[in-house]
Amino acid sequence: MKPKPYPRPDPATGVKSRFARLVPGKDAAGNAVTNEVLSAVIPDLPETRFNYDATAGTASYDIKPGPDGKAVTRKGSRIHPYIPSDDIVELVRLAQILQRPILIKGEPGSGKTQLAKAVAYEWYGDDYKSHFFEWYVKSTSKAVDGLYTFDHISRLRNAQLQKESGAGDEEVITKYRHFGPMGLAFLTSTEDAPSILLIDEIDKADIDFPNDLLLELDEKRFAIPETGESIDTRYPPLIFITSNDEKELPEAFLRRCLFMYIQFPGEGQLKEIIRAHIPGLMEEHNALVTLATKDNEPKQLTTFLDLAIKRFYALREEIRKDPNDNKRVSTSEMLDWLQAYNYDLGNPQEPKSTALSEWITAFSKAREEGMTEEFVKKGTDTLPFYYQAILKTQSAVTRREQLLPKEKP
Known part of the structure; x- marks a missing residue:
């Protein structure tokens, strides 16, 4: 899989970033020049529809057209540009070649989380949310939560009601299954449009949490026993994992990651x-x-x-x-x-x-x-x-x- 360039794979003439705009100005000698200025953007997010192909084990977010045939959009949250060092640009390229996640450490407030979103916007513009998935880890998080959740309580309740009513129709069990951010990243990632997954503050979770993700990080697949489904991605997503270094991460997990420590900028x-x-x-x-x-x-x-x-x-x-x-x-x-x-x-x-x-x-x-x-x-x-x-x-x-x-x- 050929790596997708970062900052921007298909820049407009004279502009190297989607966050850039050309502003007229003057140089030291007073001559008229055009400067490239980076600034925050408020994207126009298109309304999308989730389509899951159970046979192929793939999914996509398709843009929903309005009555006039054009995409229906809404204003998204402001996205600030990320000013990457040469090392970060190279690391994003290397992660795609080796198909390994990037573990990013650094002081709180150093921009670890912002990097993943900035890459997603550089690659996909206003439609970045169809390709970008965020998993905010908490102290109670379990590894399976990022893959899928299954509503056992609703399943049990409906089975009981069905039994009492005498209804004989076979129930669609997959309606109780909902994919998590990691599962969605696996399903939607393609060769031409790799998905981007952010696993934020992994060190907040239990010490076993990183080890419970080893199979998924290694083989980019997972099974759902409740439905009998098996999800296997051919084109792995680009995965960013952040840590505030509040606790040590297991050696087995670290061996599977590329590493970057974000220094305070010069x-x-x-x-x-x-x-x-x-x-x-x-x-x-x-x-x-x-x-x-x-x-x-x-x-x-x-x-x-x-x-x-x-x-x-x-x-x-x-x-x-x-x-x-x-x-x-x-x-x-x-x-x-x-x-x-x-x-x-x-x-x-x-x-x-x-x-x-x-x-x-x-x-x-x-x-x-x-x-x-x-x-x-x-x-x-x-x-x-x-x-x-x-x-x-x-x-x-x-x-x-x-x-x-x-x-x-």
Whole structure:
């Protein structure tokens, strides 16, 4: 089976991602250029009908046409672009060649779950849900739940009613069987359109849970004893499995997986993520900042966003080194932090605390007249509002309260 390219298998001219749009701009010399900008999308999901062929052991989601013959659609949830590293792009290709699942570890909030959905959208666009299946593991989850469920209670009740009524018709037993996300991924995956399965936070389940999936991961098949059905996929789906490393996974399970640990992004990749998740921040609310220098040293310039990112890295390191705090600050907290800045800078008239209002009001003036490192430091060091986006443990909040200046009586 030939691997399907990622990010996008059939990009439009000049665009390498379904999340991309072409925006006119200017280069450093002032020449007109067209830039490719990644941004979140809200897909138009087509209404579909599930068709299962029991003889062939396959299934598909067929688009339902409306009265005019066109697909009936509804707005889906927002999907943010994923900024993959070269290693991740290569891993997606390798997983298809070797037909092995990808085990992704990383700090909470590092984008492990988002990757699978982004791949599905890159491959299938608005119809991605017909090919993408999510299995959110809980502490009570059993391996069979992802394959199928069988309503034994309804089956028993109806059999009793049938017996009492004297009805002799043979019952269709498969109506009590419902396929789970893994079962659906096996059924719908084809050579030209492989399905994508996300098994999210596998370490939440019992220690035996991963071992109970070994046969299915190895041979891509499973049986349903209640109905006598046997599901065997010829073209395996692409499987993503995420773990927060809350508990160790069995060696036998690990041997069957390809592995990727998602690191906290570097500054360049982080800026791409910020641009994609918070449109306008880098264009509208960024500003040149004059760095503090010693006498006779040449003036140095940076940007507000560069200093904010630098401060966030420092905060992240402070929290990591605190022996009383097990909180791991990751990309999602960075985005929350900057989302708050972006909103307040764009809505200066909304009621806020006095300190925050004064800083926001002064920001526009400082941007026009010249922003200093000291001014930015005040905004990233002493404004308590923004810190609530990242200080999500009792230890961190208590420490922050101790650092805040005390109000005068």
